[in-house]
Amino acid sequence: MAPDMENSLRKFMKESKLLSVLTGAGISAESGIPTFRGPEGFWTIGSKKYHPQEMATYRMFLEKPVEVWKWYLYRMKICRNAGPNPGHLTLVQMEKLFKNRFKLITQNVDGLHLRAGNTMENTYQIHGNIFYMRCIDECRSEIYPLPDNLPGKEKGEDLTEKEKELIKCPVCGKITRPHVLWFDESYNEKYYRFNSSLKAAENTGLLLIVGTSGTTNLPNQVARTVQNNGGTIIDINIEENSFTDIALSSDKGYFINQPSSTALQSILKVFQNTDLGT
């Protein structure tokens, strides 16, 4: 690691501002999970092929709720079969080191950060979590874990009548929906920690952007807010992306052109060899 980057990490550690980490598809890709915005996400219903950006909508759910559920249960199966990788585990170590000075803002719905061991308290799943569901009518604002006996599905595999019962709201009996943010919906605090994410950004001294290219709105706002408040941004990605320029124009910002796990491990090493501020 460049000595000036190391110095800036050490200096940050002695301050009291937050360490925030924004993660995207790149860190999940290292666990073998595809983005589902590409070919893996296309879905055939009858003779028609649907684009992922048509499938992941409230509009499609209202039209074909069971088909949308089948698509999510297919994706859920892939996520369930994958496991956290060294990048995820390194972020758990960072949270242990920084405790409540650590905030993780993730666009990934695969739940791998929580499975790795990051806490619910400091992890903002801004696009939801595929292992949870909630009432389509929001009769309660509760989020329910998918029932254990609801299996993941192969492409094209139908839901049995018994499985259709399992995706009903336990309170009112109407159908539930996957607990994910769809393309035709907006962020909010209740389900997606919108305000908490922006508040964290305002208090962030160091933002690590990991494996995301910045195509959605809230991640961009988070990066801009950190930049405007004088924080340092380090962009970690295997290719240059729209966050690279923001990072390089932030105070002492960097671009690390490496896989997430490699880059995060070298940053953790510097933190582990430095004393925390009080």
Ligand SMILES: [Zn+2]
């Ligand atoms: Zn309900």
